Amino acid sequence: MKTKRTKKKLTAEQKAAQLKKHKELAFRKKIHSSFTEAGFTYFSTLGKHFSIGTRIVELDYLFLHENIIVICEDNTKQKKDINHIRNKNESFAEIRSNKTAFLSWLASTFPEKAAMVKQYLPERYFLYYIYISQTELEITEEEKKRYSNLLFWDTETLSFFNRMAQCIQHSARYEIFRYLGLKNDEIGFSGSEGGKTTIKAPIIYPQDATGLRNGVRVVSFMMSAEKLLRTSYVLRKDSWEESMFLYQRLIEKDKVKSIRAFLAQKGEAFYNNIIVALPDNVTFEDDTGNPILVENIGDFQHCKLVLPDEMNSICVIDGQHRIFAHYEAPITEKYELQIAPLRKQLHLLVTGLIFPAEMKEAERKQIQSQIFLDINDNTKKVAPNVLTHIEMVKDPFSDIGLARRVIERLNKKRVFLNCFELSALDESKIKVASIIKFALRYLVTTTPAEEKTSLYAYWPGDKEAFQQKDETALNDYIEFCAKSIDLYFSAIRDAFKLAWNDPASKILSVISINGFIIAFNRQLNKYGVRDYPFYSGCVRKLSIDFSKDGFPYTSSQYRKFSGKILAEAFDFTDEELETT
Structure with missing residues (x-):
């Protein structure tokens, strides 16, 4: 007869150590999933020391998407360690200065992924180093400038990107690209010229029909979910941005999932419109391709709207969940096989605001936030x-x-x-x-x-x-x-x-x-x-x-x-x- 094993009772110190270990594991998992869920490939660089320039370097994490390399350093200490930060800042300077040697090391160390690393010439790669702290880092703006090779994420910033990756998976990479300040032509192979989307037969509202007296023009049109995912961004107040002109709430995972299930089952677009602010460089053309000034647009019955096909150029004022429900995910995701063709096929009704070029940013954002509040205060109680x-x-x-x-x-x-x-x-x-x-x-x-x-x-x-x-x-x-x-x-x-x-x-x-x-x-x-x-x-x-x-x-x-x-x-x- 087997004797029952008595579970050893842990001391207070052992319990504290165990809790600390669990928190550190969860923190590191959060960093990993924030990038891999967003479609980046992970390289297991931890514990692999290598010589670069004048230093011996070890990398906690390395993530790759096309020609974008993101290196992350985690810090689990309770207080900031300036010596640690300085060391990482200097290490990354060496990596940047010796990019070709670094890429060669990466390809030779991970031969199964060498083809990915060698896909682009060294000068085409963009390298970033993100220093992520488990606790409040309390680093000053002067220190950030002093260690300018590094980008710093606090706990809230990491939580934001992790939440976005959990909610919209591969499509979250556009938010990462926006944080890194990347443009369309910097990702993948360079195109010879910027792309554009030409939309036929948009509905252009006469100024007296909108009631607006501030020079803002309003236009409605249909646009594919795929292009909206790639070109739009949201001013979320709980994001990584520090601008005061942020007003939307975080994306809600359950809401996105329920809309995604509806799309997969019905295969139908939503008829209520998305509200956006269009970029200043939108243009209009007549049937022969001649440009039309926006102030004269009311005189033309037939025209085309020309939008720059640029990542993060269209600001979503309302409707983010309907757009992001079309997110890109791995083919193993429950609805991805049904949603993938719908991203191109389904077109959403969009109403866009075109602001006068001379209108100040503050006034633009005041108008946007008021529209957001007018819409949402009547549907769901705003916190x-x-x-x-x-x-x-x-x-x-x-x-x-x-x-x-x-x-x-x-x-x-x-x-x-x-x-x-x-x-x-x-x-x-x-x-x-x-x-x-x-x-x-x-x-x-x-x-x-x-x-x-x-x-x-x-x-x-x-x-x-x-x-x-x-x-x-x-x-x-x-x-x-x-x-x-x-x-x-x-x-x-x-x-x-x-x-x-x-x-x-x-x-x-x-x-x-x-x-x-x-x-x-x-x-x-x-x-x-x-x-x-x-x-x-x-x-x-x-x-x-x-x-x-x-x-x-x-x-x-x-x-x-x-x-x-x-x-x-x-x-x-x-x-x-x-x-x-």
Whole structure:
């Protein structure tokens, strides 16, 4: 009779080590799948040291697609290692300088893939080196410039590309190409001239039929799903881009899969239109091929729309899921054999906006984001975080727009570094919608209520330029607000270090943060904007239990908590509390 084996009980240290190992394996798998799911070929270079130039080099990962080589380095350390970064930066410089020798090593080391490596001449290959950290890397812009041979991915960027690869598989490579700044003629064999797509009989709306009075023209046409996949891009607010002009939500995997199943089973296109912004270099021709100026387009009944066949040139405002449901996948994927011919065969109805060449980028994106909001707010409830982001795009000078920009700036400063949930890819971070809506907007507004004040009154910048909506003045005001708030909260952090560093504490809850912000705003009329010693001396007088069970305030008691702060820390009398 077999004796039952008793499972050995692990110590706390062994459990921690096991958990750490599992997380590292998941992290490395994420890097691998982000590229292989997107259609890149993986070369198992780990552990293979080789001499290149003056160095001995080892590569964690290498991925190849046509003539595009992406080398990745993973970093599982808790803190950034500048020596490690410097070493990789110098190693990649040697690889770039000795490209022919590097490709020869690659072909000889992986003979089964040598034909892929030798498909192009060495000068045709584009090489990139991506440094990916498992934790927040906290690398400054100056350091990025210093180690310019490297591209840096934080945890959110990796999660974004991984999610795209999981959702749309091989078609995700276009997003990678856009990140790398690649153009059509740089991928594969070079063409002699740029391609174009000529669309016959588009529907061109007269200006008085659209109601638009800003020079924007509207045109509708049919376009194959394959060309849309190749030429379109989406301004996703939770992506790798840092522009403020981002407004769409991340792609939803389940939604794409359900649409893909419908396409495979029905073989039919959707009749509701895709909304896009067309590139500036679209042109129109009459039946004989002569160009037509867009401002005169209403005078022509028969014409052709000529679109540049350029990757990432058409901005999708609405309909991304209907486009990306046609994604390219390996033939082993459940529906790929049915979808592959449909990508060319099925044409989707597209309505495109043509903006006046002189229209500023900010105005264009404000129009796009408003269209997105008008469509989606009536179909599916838009998340509060997305709404505040869109408000920032629509009107950066509004109180909501200013507060959102200040939050993003604070997220890059010392006290709240990477603490805020600015993306759907952020996990377990501080949610910002309620902070913006109920507290911060009133602190940064340029038009406070009667007898109230805001940081705008204490900003020494160019208010006249700000009122003229000057971008430089706006950035200066955002920086002033962020610095003032960062200084104030640095005093709070230093006064309550134990609570600040305790994940179970309520000091970094929305309730607490809003109370402190409201108190900061209410004390402005009495003290104005002061220095660190002043704030430190004040908040150290505050007696409050920030433990989970001991913190007495709820989400509806922001002002009540701010009153306690003002009374204890800022010596406000009962009369002052009633009048502020």
